[in-house]
Amino acid sequence: MKNLKIGFIGSGFIAQFLAKAMIQVRNCEISAIYKRSHAPKLAEYARQNGLGDPFLCDSVKEVCNLSDAVMILSPNFTRVEIMEKIADSVQEGAELTGVACEKPLGRTVVEAKRMVELSVKAGLKTAYFENQLHMNLINNALEQLRPQQSAMGQFFLARSTEEHAGPHSSWFWDPVRQGGGVLSDMGCHSIAACRHILTPEGKDPGFLQPVAVQADTGLLKWGQPQYREQLKKKFGVDYAKTPAEDFSTGIISFKNPETGQIVKGQFTDSWMYDKQGLRVAMDGLGPGYAMEINTLISPLEIFIGDEAAEGAADAETALEKSTATRGLLAVHPNEADLYGYTGEILDMVNAFANNKHAMLDFQYGLEITRLVQAAYMAAEKGTVLDLTDKNIQNELENYQSLISLGKGADILYK
Numbered sequence: 001m002k003n004l005k006i007g008f009i010g011s012g013f014i015a016q017f018l019a020k021a022m023i024q025v026r027n028c029e030i031s032a033i034y035k036r037s038h039a040p041k042l043a044e045y046a047r048q049n050g051l052g053d054p055f056l057c058d059s060v061k062e063v064c065n066l067s068d069a070v071m072i073l074s075p076n077f078t079r080v081e082i083m084e085k086i087a088d089s090v091q092e093g094a095e096l097t098g099v100a101c102e103k104p105l106g107r108t109v110v111e112a113k114r115m116v117e118l119s120v121k122a123g124l125k126t127a128y129f130e131n132q133l134h135m136n137l138i139n140n141a142l143e144q145l146r147p148q149q150s151a152m153g154q155f156f157l158a159r160s161t162e163e164h165a166g167p168h169s170s171w172f173w174d175p176v177r178q179g180g181g182v183l184s185d186m187g188c189h190s191i192a193a194c195r196h197i198l199t200p201e202g203k204d205p206g207f208l209q210p211v212a213v214q215a216d217t218g219l220l221k222w223g224q225p226q227y228r229e230q231l232k233k234k235f236g237v238d239y240a241k242t243p244a245e246d247f248s249t250g251i252i253s254f255k256n257p258e259t260g261q262i263v264k265g266q267f268t269d270s271w272m273y274d275k276q277g278l279r280v281a282m283d284g285l286g287p288g289y290a291m292e293i294n295t296l297i298s299p300l301e302i303f304i305g306d307e308a309a310e311g312a313a314d315a316e317t318a319l320e321k322s323t324a325t326r327g328l329l330a331v332h333p334n335e336a337d338l339y340g341y342t343g344e345i346l347d348m349v350n351a352f353a354n355n356k357h358a359m360l361d362f363q364y365g366l367e368i369t370r371l372v373q374a375a376y377m378a379a380e381k382g383t384v385l386d387l388t389d390k391n392i393q394n395e396l397e398n399y400q401s402l403i404s405l406g407k408g409a410d411i412l413y414k
């Protein structure tokens with residue numbers, strides 16, 4: 001099998017993480033990188049690690065012309081514009097097989113639908129990058145529990161959380177450019193993970209029908225005056241005027257279309273989790289069996305006392321979004337694999353090499369965008385939304401949350 005040549009559009013945080021994952025996957029190389037910010041550093045990393053000799057390109061079109069597949073790894077507000085350029089490049093002769101896009105597929109349902117439409121028009125296979133559904137921790141637990149499920153019945157409750165102390169780039173904190181706050185940023189992971197855990201064996205990722213959603217959004221830490229000042233200084237955003245939520249929680253009810261059984265997914269996401277670093281935690285509860293995951297528990301711990309702390313200034317080498325450089329620290333030897341990036345790349349490479357969509361395609365990404373937007377709408381209305389109601393479904397198609405319109409102060413400071 002010849003290598004799949006992958007073009008990177010975006011060379012920041014996630015691009016670097018995915019390059020680490022690519023090292024663990026055969027039959028792929030980085031052929032081109034869109035020349036912005038960290039592109040030279042990423043190219044150097046690729047050369048040093050046998051991932052090819054990427055060409056630094058001045059345009060999206062050039063990246064497409066040098067690749068079999070391209071990955072959209074740039075900020076949320078650039079999605080549609082970049083996808084339009086990719087579709088144009090294909091029309092002008094670029095021989096691309098597929099396109100992958102990081103979560104969320106769109107800041108609104110309108111944007112996510114446009115992404116699907118452009119990919120279809122260009123005849124491209126798609127991969128929606130939702131790494132958590134590729135986490136071995138989840139999938140190994142599910143595999144272990146399949147016999148119990150077939151004897152006892154399905155999971156009836158899944159809980160999924162992703163929490164850390166706040167994002168690293170200023171655009172994430174701007175609700176207009178990002179599409180909201182933590183619900184838009186990480187709620188998409190937790191909602192998808194709940195649905196995945198609840199989905200019966202052998203069924204498609206979109207098998208369970210969402211029938212109702214309730215949610216809450218809050219600004220628990222970063223709306224306090226001293227933390228607003230920190231945000232202004234560090235990221236240039238003014239949370240007195242245009243805040244985003246730093247906490248969100250909710251419940252989505254899903255119906256099994258074959259049995260009529262209702263199961264529930266409960267999600268919680270926050271940017272005010274002041275512990276060692278990123279924690280992804282999940283559990284699944286079924287009749288007589290259960291699973292539980294907590295990524296902050298590692299078999300590897302290190303201790304750095306006060307005297308030795310000066311030597312460990314670069315905390316994030318130990319754990320994503322680390323907040324401390326001393327004390328007892330959890331360390332993960334292979335985070336790219338732990339969070340599912342390796343599995344996600346492997347799935348995409350295999351799918352595109354066989355001219356197929358990845359396990360999660362853009363259509364799936366659109367459905368997750370709908371659920372995230374439904375959660376914002378439920379929080380704004382303060383009601384349980386009936387997702388089977390045609391009026392609600394229609395309203396969602398053109399809905400844009402108040403927070404993403406820059407009007408979050410009206411609801412988050414109430």
Ligand SMILES: NC(=O)c1ccc[n+]([C@@H]2O[C@H](COP(=O)([O-])OP(=O)(O)OC[C@H]3O[C@@H](n4cnc5c(N)ncnc54)[C@H](O)[C@@H]3O)[C@@H](O)[C@H]2O)c1
Pocket residue numbers: 009010011012013014015034036037038039073074075076078082102103104129130131169185
């Ligand atoms: N799956 C995950 O767990 C995960 C984690 C982090 C980020 N993400 C997603 O990945 C995407 C990128 O996030 P990040 O953390 O890498 O951000 P980042 O700010 O670290 O990097 C963004 C990159 O995009 C480039 N860029 C900026 N504007 C651009 C434009 N107009 N055209 C092309 N490139 C442009 C920047 O130069 C930079 O290389 C986001 O959509 C985010 O939601 C996913």
